[in-house]
Amino acid sequence: MESIFGQSLQLYYSKHAFRHFREREEALENIRSREDALAYVNSVRRKCAGSFVLPKAPEVRKPARMVGKIPFVWGTIEKIVYYTDGNGPVSANLYLPFSNGEKHPAALLLCGHNDIGKAAPTYQKLAMLLAKTGFAVLVIDPIGQGDRRQYGADFKRPCWDEHCYIGRRLFPLGDWTGSRMVRDAISAIDYLETRSEIDLSRLGVTGNSGGGTATTFLTAIEKRITISAPSCYVTSWSNNISNERPTDNEQIPPHSLAENLDIVDFLIAHAPIPVLISGKDNDFFDPRGTRKAFRELHKIYSLLGKEDQAELNIDSGNHGLSLNLSRNICSFFARHAGLPAPELHEEPETLTEQELSCGKLEETLDPHILSELENRPVRKADPAAELRITLPVPLPEYYVLRECSIGQTVFSRFALPDEGLVMSVLYKKDSSAWYHLPEKEETVVLYVADKDAKSEMADLPDGSWGIDLRGIGEISPTSCYQGEQAASFTLNGADYHYSALGLQLDLPLLGGKVHDLLKAAALLASFGRKIKLIARGNGCIPAMLAKRLDAGISAVELIDPPPSWEENVRQSMPSLPQSAMIFDAAGKFDWR
Secondary structure (H helix, E strand, O other): OOOOOOHHHHHHHHHHHHHHHHHHHHHHEEEEEEHHHHHHHHHHHHHHHHHOOOOOOOOOOOEEEEEEEEOOEEEEEEEEEEOOOOOOOOEEEEEEEEOOOEEEEEEEEEEEOOOOOOHHHHHHHHHHHHHHHHOEEEEEEOOOOOHOOOOOHHHOOOHHHHHHHHHEEEHHHHOOOOHHHHHHHHHHHHHHOOOOOOOEEEEEEEEEEEHHHHHHHHHHHOOOOOOEEEEOOOOOOHHHHHOOOOHHHHHHHOOOOEEEEOHHHHHOOOOOEEEEEEEEEOOOOOHHHHHHHHHHHHHHHHHHOOHHEEEEEEEEEEOOOOHHHHHHHHHHHHHOOOOOOOOOOOOOOOOOOHHHHHOOOOOHHHHHHHHHHEEEOOOOOOOOHHHOOOOOOOOOEEEEEEEEEEOOEEEEEEEEOOOOOEEEEEEEOOOOOOOOOOOOOOOOEEEEEOHHHHOOOOOOOOOOOEEEOOOOHHHOOOOOOOHHHOOOOOOHHHHHHHHHHHHOOOOOOOHHHHHHHHHHHHHHHHHOOEEEEEEEEHHHHHHHHHHHHHEEEEEEEEEEEOOOHHHHHHHHOOOOHHHOOOOOOOOOOOOO
């Protein structure tokens, strides 16, 4: 397989994303007064909230329990299991310093990507430093990490693969991993509220990398937070897109780019509480975007008369939570919680994962996902609208490309552009080249490929037609990754990346594939031909959806069809890539 148009998806989604970035920049430039700033804060707060699925808290929640306690010279570490709505049990450690009778301010520490979660040394050290500063610190295991690994000890892949599998299951339910992590954090604050030793009127939240992500998103929607300090996450989505940087499943808020949001808006949404943005000068979360984000945050804070409550700290080195960043977070928290400036010269010693473990939890996320699927209401939907396709699809223009040969077989090539970019390629397999569309065929059999039409058409007779839809074959992305990670349909490769951008832009990648196929069918049918589709693997999904939208497609033959979207939700490690699904489709329609 040779990717000829490997930048098409990158250019297509960049074009749409940067239109929204320009609109956002114009809106920011027009903010000139306190009233303008308050209006912007209120606007982004409403938009940010729309990205999250947050059920109402139950009247009665299963009570938390302490499963162990570890004494220290400065206090204790309690091993806690609490419960969150729709996610089940959450394992956590509460670092509780000794008290002279006064209540402690609280800090919620959200972990980044580390398989051992709360036991990762960097998070232990920050928790101990915050405890020595005077905070009661709750450190929770994210889904898929620490005591909350979803697939057992035999699963040897990293935690972000668990996040991607969970994301694939949640996608048809209209949910995403980041929203589930925010649920955990909200329930963690609910738990802190039950502790008599804690003064929740002084509540800081911090985290690094994936934990910086969760900190940022939580800040937008949790009113009880009074201090926020995300680390090694805040940049601009414009940098991530230009740098061809896929981000993880918990970092793609649905519809966020379509709403003209950027990452920093999730912090601006809670302005003007004290905010410290931390980063590294050699981070893959581009520090240029970090500085840009801070300038935008600082502008809003300045207009609100709170410029001293927004700070930026970029340390030297690679991505990760350094001791310098940790100490600076502690000082920032202390200053805004009314505590003395801490003396934190010694590096804390750490414990083992086993020492901090809360033991095996009684359930995973699985029964909660299945329950949501079973209780999903049936809803009417227009598939074309869900795919963001306007019908009827007009007769497309096409380019006649140079033919190519595999052995004695010649493939004539016809490119179908979309917004000026080649997004799909039609092939005619024959013994000689065609430089026009043949007019005498009564019935056209069009092969819809799984990964690469030319290589998959070997057993089809001469005269057969095939198509590479966007994202496969000659349009396979050459961006994001090289080598094995560039392969189609990997958990977090290029195919996932453009599906994620489609989710943020409200331009689903699957909708684009169906649109490509409808254009090809319109072109081939323009000479009065009947169209029959033969589809393989993931090509079955756009083929069936295209038939549903185009009465001119007489039949579809499926070869090795993938699971339905409902079956995908039921699988613990689903095989269906995110690009083959429609967000929030469960209960509305399925491809089969």
